[in-house]
Amino acid sequence: MSTNQSRRDFFKTTATAGGGLVLGFSWFSSEAFQPQVVGTAAADAIDFNAYLAISPSGTVTIFSPNPEIGQGIKTAFPMIVAEELDADWEKVKVEQSPLDTKKFERQLTGGSGAIRHSWERLRKAGATARALLIEAAAQQWGVPASECNAQKGMVVHSSGKKIGYGDLAVAASKLPVPKEVKLKPNSSFSLIGSHVKGVDNKDILTGKNLFGIDYKRPGMLHAQVQRPPAFGLKLKSFDATEAKKMPGIVTVVSFGNKVAIVGNTNWEVMQARKAVKIEWEKEKDLESSADHDRLFKEMLNGTNVTVQRKDGDVEAAFKNAHKVIEAEYQCPFLPHSPMEPMNFFAHFKGDSIELAGPSQTPEAAQKQIAKMLNIPPEKVTLELTRMGGGFGRRLNTDYAVEAAELSSIIKAPVKVTWTREDDMTGGIYRPAVRYRFKASIDKAGNMTGFMLHGAGLNAGNSTRQDNFPAGAVDNLLIQSSDYKSPITTGPWRAPITNFLAYAEQAFLDEVAMAADKDPVQFRLELLDKAQKAPVGKITYEINRFREVIKLAAEKSGWGKKKKGVSQGFSVYFSHASYVAQVAEMTMVKGKPVLKKVYAAVDCGIVINESSAKNQIYGAIVDGIGHAMYGNLTFKDGAPQQDNFNKYRLIRYNEVPEIEAHFVNNGIDPTGLGEPALPPTGGALANAIFKTTGKRLYNQPFADQDGPLG
Amino acid sequence: MALFQLKINGKNYPVDVDANTPLLWVLRDHLDLVGTKYGCGMAMCGACTVHVNGDAVRSCVLPVSAVSAANITTIEGLSETGTHPVQEAWDEVDVPQCGYCQAGQIMTASALLSKNPNPSDKDIEGAMVGNICRCGTYHRIHDAVKLAATKMKK
Numbered sequence: 119m120s121t122n123q124s125r126r127d128f129f130k131t132t133a134t135a136g137g138g139l140v141l142g143f144s145w146f147s148s149e150a151f152q153p154q155v156v157g158t159a160a161a162d163a164i165d166f167n168a169y170l171a172i173s174p175s176g177t178v179t180i181f182s183p184n185p186e187i188g189q190g191i192k193t194a195f196p197m198i199v200a201e202e203l204d205a206d207w208e209k210v211k212v213e214q215s216p217l218d219t220k221k222f223e224r225q226l227t228g229g230s231g232a233i234r235h236s237w238e239r240l241r242k243a244g245a246t247a248r249a250l251l252i253e254a255a256a257q258q259w260g261v262p263a264s265e266c267n268a269q270k271g272m273v274v275h276s277s278g279k280k281i282g283y284g285d286l287a288v289a290a291s292k293l294p295v296p297k298e299v300k301l302k303p304n305s306s307f308s309l310i311g312s313h314v315k316g317v318d319n320k321d322i323l324t325g326k327n328l329f330g331i332d333y334k335r336p337g338m339l340h341a342q343v344q345r346p347p348a349f350g351l352k353l354k355s356f357d358a359t360e361a362k363k364m365p366g367i368v369t370v371v372s373f374g375n376k377v378a379i380v381g382n383t384n385w386e387v388m389q390a391r392k393a394v395k396i397e398w399e400k401e402k403d404l405e406s407s408a409d410h411d412r413l414f415k416e417m418l419n420g421t422n423v424t425v426q427r428k429d430g431d432v433e434a435a436f437k438n439a440h441k442v443i444e445a446e447y448q449c450p451f452l453p454h455s456p457m458e459p460m461n462f463f464a465h466f467k468g469d470s471i472e473l474a475g476p477s478q479t480p481e482a483a484q485k486q487i488a489k490m491l492n493i494p495p496e497k498v499t500l501e502l503t504r505m506g507g508g509f510g511r512r513l514n515t516d517y518a519v520e521a522a523e524l525s526s527i528i529k530a531p532v533k534v535t536w537t538r539e540d541d542m543t544g545g546i547y548r549p550a551v552r553y554r555f556k557a558s559i560d561k562a563g564n565m566t567g568f569m570l571h572g573a574g575l576n577a578g579n580s581t582r583q584d585n586f587p588a589g590a591v592d593n594l595l596i597q598s599s600d601y602k603s604p605i606t607t608g609p610w611r612a613p614i615t616n617f618l619a620y621a622e623q624a625f626l627d628e629v630a631m632a633a634d635k636d637p638v639q640f641r642l643e644l645l646d647k648a649q650k651a652p653v654g655k656i657t658y659e660i661n662r663f664r665e666v667i668k669l670a671a672e673k674s675g676w677g678k679k680k681k682g683v684s685q686g687f688s689v690y691f692s693h694a695s696y697v698a699q700v701a702e703m704t705m706v707k708g709k710p711v712l713k714k715v716y717a718a719v720d721c722g723i724v725i726n727e728s729s730a731k732n733q734i735y736g737a738i739v740d741g742i743g744h745a746m747y748g749n750l751t752f753k754d755g756a757p758q759q760d761n762f763n764k765y766r767l768i769r770y771n772e773v774p775e776i777e778a779h780f781v782n783n784g785i786d787p788t789g790l791g792e793p794a795l796p797p798t799g800g801a802l803a804n805a806i807f808k809t810t811g812k813r814l815y816n817q818p819f820a821d822q823d824g825p826l827g
Numbered sequence: 828m829a830l831f832q833l834k835i836n837g838k839n840y841p842v843d844v845d846a847n848t849p850l851l852w853v854l855r856d857h858l859d860l861v862g863t864k865y866g867c868g869m870a871m872c873g874a875c876t877v878h879v880n881g882d883a884v885r886s887c888v889l890p891v892s893a894v895s896a897a898n899i900t901t902i903e904g905l906s907e908t909g910t911h912p913v914q915e916a917w918d919e920v921d922v923p924q925c926g927y928c929q930a931g932q933i934m935t936a937s938a939l940l941s942k943n944p945n946p947s948d949k950d951i952e953g954a955m956v957g958n959i960c961r962c963g964t965y966h967r968i969h970d971a972v973k974l975a976a977t978k979m980k981k
Contacts, residue, residue, distance in 0.1 A: 188925030188962050315921040322926035323917050324909040325862015325902035329927060332861040340856065365828065365845065383856040384865075385848045457866050457874060457927040457961045506864075506927030507961050538867045728921045732964065736924055739963025762871035762959065770955040770965045 138287030139172040141247050141295075170199055170243050172251070176271055176284030178203065178210045180240075183225040184232045185478060186214065186318070187505040187512070189791045190729030191232050193317045195240060197725055198233075201309040202244030202302060205283070206271030212317060217480040217500035227478040227505075228513050228609065230693040230789030233725060237787050245299040247290070254289040255281050304723065304784045313728040318504065330475035330503040331461045331535060338463065339368055339532045341380040341524055342387050344394065345544055348755030349604040350402040353377065361390040370394060371527055378524050384535055402604040404755035407450075410575060410603075414448065414552040417573035417599035426583035429654045430593035432556075435567030439558030443632045447555070447621035449817040451575075451750040452548040453757075454610060455767060458506020459541040462521035465531035470497040471522055472531075476505035478512040486515050487522040498522075509740075510609035514546045539760040547750060548610030549577035551617055555625040558593075563633030565644065567593040572618070574600050576607040580614055586663065586691060587626070589656035590648035604755065611740065612792040615692045616799075617817070620745065623688040623800025628813065637687045637804065638671050658691045662720050665781050669718035670698035673779050683713070686805025688797040694788035696720040696781075699738070701774075701801035703809040710809040712742065712802060714775040717794060722785035734778040734794045741798025743768025746820045766820075831895045835860070836904025846892040851875045853891050854901060862902035862930045866959070873958030876931040876938075877901050883938035883954070902930035905937060913937040916975035924962035932958045936972045940979055946972070 171179045180199050186192040196212040199205070217225060248268050255273035256263040258281070265276045272280045321328055346352060356377050358370035366386030370379050377396055381387040403409075436442050462475035471491060477483050480500045488495040505512060521534040536544060551574045558567035568591045572580030583596040610616060630640035642664065649660045667689050670676070676685060682704050689698035702714040715738050724730045747766035751758045759765035799817065807813050833840045835858070842857050849868075854860040854877075863886055866874030870885035877886045878900035905911045913936050923929050932955070939946055939954040946954070951972050960968065 188923070190924070313921075315918060316923055316926075318926065319918045319921065319923060320909055322923045322929055323902075323914045323933065324905075325860075325930050327861045329864075331865065332855075334859070334861075383852060385845070385852040385856070389845075455961055457864070457872070457925065457959065459865070505925060507925040509961075535865075538869075729924075732921065732924055732967065735966050736963035739965060740961075743963070761869055762867050763869060767959050767961060768963070769959060770968065771952045773963070773965045776966060 138174050139291040141170050172287040174284050178205045180212050182212045183215045185227045185502050187227045187508045194725040198240040199244040202241045203248045204268040230791040233787045249296050250290040251286045254286040314726045328504040329506050333463050333474050340384050341378050341532050341534045344377045350404040350755040351398040352401040354397040354399040357395040361393040364390040406753050407751045413601050418554050423597045423599050425597045427596040432567045432569045432593045432595040435558045435593035440561045441559050444556045447815050448552040449617040451550045452748045453542045454509040454511035456507030460517035460536040462518045463533040464521040464525035466525040472499050474501040483515040483518040509611040514608045542760050543757040545606035546608040549607040550575045551580045553621045557629045559633045569595045572598040575603045584657040590644040612795045615796040619690040619796030620799030624803045627804045662696045666696045666698040666718045666720050674700035674716040684808035686801045688800030690797040692793045692796045695793035697794050697797050699797045699801040701805040703805040712774045717778045720781040721790040722787040733790045735776050737794035738798050741795045745799040747818050749818045835899045847890050850886040850889045874928050874931040876934040883935045912978035913975040916971040920967045920971040922967040922971050928960045
C-alpha cells in the first residue's frame with residue numbers, strides 16, 4: 119500500500135479484506151496517547167507503532183514488541199489489553215514483533231521495566247476498542263450506548279440481547295475514536311491479578327522450535343568459534359589443514375582474535391574444531407584470582423576513589439562514636455549460565471543482512487552490525503526468538519555481531535552456536551566486587567555514620583549511593599573505585615544490587631547487633647528517621663519500604679520463638695519494587711539447612727498472579743543458588759570452571775519451601791523480573807549467622823571453611 | 828559414516844552419520860526434532876533427556892550406534908497431541924519460565940511415573956535432581972510431578 123492513501127482508504131481496504139477492527143496506538147509516549155482506527159497496512163505506518171486487532175472471527179491479537187525471556191511478558195501484555203477490552207481470554211493472542219526501531223522505543227528486556235512502561239497505553243488501547251465495539255452494537259440495535267455493557271467478548275444490552283466482538287469488528291472500524299475513554303477501577307479487574315497460564319506453554323511442552331538454537335533456514339551452515347582461551351591473549355596463528363579435510367566441514371576462517379569452524383552439522387564442527395591447531399600470544403595481563411585479591415586491597419586502601427554521595431561528616435561521626443563497626447564483603451565473577459547457550463543466525467546478502475536469534479537488546483545489535491558492515495541500520499533485519507533464559511547475558515550483543523561478521527566473510531547463511539564451555543568461558547560476567555563498610559552508633563544505638571567503599575573489577579560504580587540507608591543517616595559517605603580488567607563484564611540479573619544487597623543487609627544486621635536492637639526494629643527506626651528528618655535526596659518510598667518489612671515480619675512470625683528455627687531478615691528496594699524476606703534455618707545433623715523463605719513483595723498491581731509467583735520463586739532460588747555455589751575463578755586469565763561439572767548450579771533437592779505475599783496497594787505496576795533476587799543472599803547470610811554464630815563475608819558460602827563447607 | 832535405521836516416536840528414520848555422533852545432534856541437526864535440547868554436552872543438566880526403551884537417558888552423550896535397535900521417544904512423540912498427563916500437569920501448574928529445560932524435565936518425570944506410579948518425595952527427588960532449571964521452577968516441577976501421578980491413576 120502506498121503511503122499517500124488516506125485513512126478512509128485504509129478503512130475500505132480493511133473492510134474488503136474482512137480485517138475487522140485494527141486499532142493503532144503509539145508506544146512512544148503515554149502523554150501523547152491517542153489510539154486511532156487504522157487498516158492492517160496502516161499498522162505498519164510510523165505513527166501507529168503498535169496495534170490491537172479484532173478479526174471477524176472474534177480473535178483479539180496484540181502485536182508486542184518486548185522479547186520474551188521467561189519473565190512472562192508475552193502473557194502479561196495481552197492480559198492488560200484483554201482486561202480493559204472485556205475480551206474472552208481464550209480468544210486473545212499475542213504476536214512477537216520483529217525488531218523495528220521506527221516503531222518501538224523500548225524493545226528490550228532488561229531493568230524490570232516493560233510492564234511499567236506499557237501499562238497505561240495497553241489499558242487505553244483495550245478500553246478504546248471496547249468503547250468502539252459498544253458504540254457499534256448500540257447503533258446496530260438502535261439503542262443508546264449507555265444501555266450496553268461488555269463482557270467476555272460480547273456486547274450485552276440491558277434487554278439481554280448479545281452480540282460477539284467478531285460480528286462488530288468491521289462496523290467498529292468505521293467509527294470515530296473517542297477522545298477520552300474511561301479506564302476500569304482496580305476493583306473491577308477480573309483478569310488482572312488472576313492466575314493465567316503462559317501463552318506459549320503448549321509449544322514449550324511439546325518441543326516446538328521456539329528458541330534461537332532451534333532456528334533453521336534452507337542451506338544454513340553451522341559454525342562454532344574458538345575464542346582466546348584466556349582474557350589477555352590474542353590470536354597469533356592457526357593451522358586448519360587437517361580440520362578442513364574432515365567430514366562435513368565447509369571452511370575454517372579467522373576474524374579478529376577468533377577462528378570459526380564452519381560445516382554442515384554441529385557434531386562435525388565440534389570434531390574438526392579439536393583438529394585446528396591454534397597459537398595464542400599475550401596481549402594484556404593474564405590475571406589470576408590471587409591478582410584480583412591484591413587489586414581489591416589496593417583499591418580499598420588507595421586514594422583513587424570517586425565520591426558518589428556525601429552527607430554530613432562521617433569522619434567526625436566515627437571519632438565521636440560509642441561504637442564503630444567495620445566489615446568487608448566480597449563476591450566473585452559469575453557467568454550467567456542461561457540454559458540455552460549463546461547462538462545467532464545471520465545471512466549476509468551484500469547490501470543487507472538477515473538475523474534471527476535470542477536477544478534482550480536487538481536494537482543495539484542492529485546498530486552495531488550496521489556499523490561493522492557499513493550498511494544502513496534499516497538494511498539489518500532481526501527476527502526475535504524466544505530466549506532460553508538470559509539473566510542479562512543477552513543484553514550484550516557480541517554473539518550476534520560475531521555471527522553477522524562470520525556470515526559476511528563466508529557469504530552464506532550460518533548459525534553460530536556456543537557450546538556450554540564457550541558460554542561459560544567466553545566472557546561478559548557479573549563483575550567481582552568487594553565492599554568495605556564502616557558504621558558508627560551512639561549510646562542509644564542510633565546509627566550516626568555510615569560509610570561504604572565499593573571496589574569493582576569492571577563494575578563501574580559498584581554502589582547505589584542514593585539507596586537506603588542514604589537519607590536515614592546524618593553522616594554518610596558512599597564512594598567507589600574500579601579497575602579495568604581484561605575480563606569482560608556486563609549486567610547480571612539485578613546488576614550490582616544482586617550482591618550489594620547481600621553485603622549491605624548483612625552489615626546492617628551487624629550494626630543492629632552492636633546496637634543491641636532487633637534487626638527488623640532497627641530498619642524500621644532508620645525509616646522513621648528518614649521520614650521525620652530526611653538527610654539529602656531520598657529515592658525510595660518510605661511507606662512502601664515499611665509495609666513490605668511489616669508484612670514479611672507478620673507472615674513469618676518474626677520474633678516469635680519457633681522451636682529449633684532461626685530467622686534471618688533482609689529487605690531491598692531495587693528497580694522500582696520493594697521486597698522483604700525472612701529465611702528460616704534449622705540445624706540438621708550439625709549442619710544448618712535452609713527450610714523456608716517468606717517473601718513480602720510490593721511490585722504494585724500484580725498482572726498475572728501465576729507468573730508473578732513464578733518470578734519470585736525463581737528469583738529466590740537464583741539468589742540462594744548463586745550465593746551458595748556460584749564461583750568463577752581465574753588462572754593466568756583463563757576461567758577455571760567451564761561446565762556444570764565444575765560450576766555448580768542449584769538443583770531440585772536444594773530449594774527451601776517459599777511463601778510469597780503481595781502488598782495489595784493498587785499502585786501501578788513497578789516490575790518483578792529482578793527485585794525479588796537482591797534480598798535473598800542477605801536473608802540467607804543473616805539466618806546462617808543466627809543458626810551458627812558465624813558471619814559469612816564472602817560468596818559463595820558453600821566453598822568456605824565453616825558451617826556450610 | 829554409517830547408515831542407521833532409527834526408530835523414533837514410532838517412525839523409522841534412516842540416517843547416514845558417524846557412528847559416534849551423539850543421538851542429541853542426530854535428532855537436532857539431521858532429523859529436525861529440536862524439542863530435545865543441548866545444555867551441557869556432558870550429561871550434567873538433563874536438557875537433552877529422551878526415552879530409550881522407556882528409560883530416561885541423556886542423549887548428548889549417547890552415540891547413535893548404541894541405539895540403532897532401540898525404541899526412542901522424544902518430547903515430540905511423548906503424546907500425539909501434547910496431552911500426556913505429565914504435559915497436562917506441567918501446563919496446569921504453569922511450570923515454565925523460559926521453558927528451555929522443560930522438555931528434558933518432562934521426559935525425566937514421565938519415565939519415572941511410567942515405572943513408579945506412586946513416587947515418594949524422595950523418589951521424585953532422585954529422578955529430578957539430574958535436571959537443572961536455571962530459572963528455578965523446581966517448586967512447580969515438584970507440584971506438577973505430583974499432579975501428573977494423580978492424573979495417571981485415573
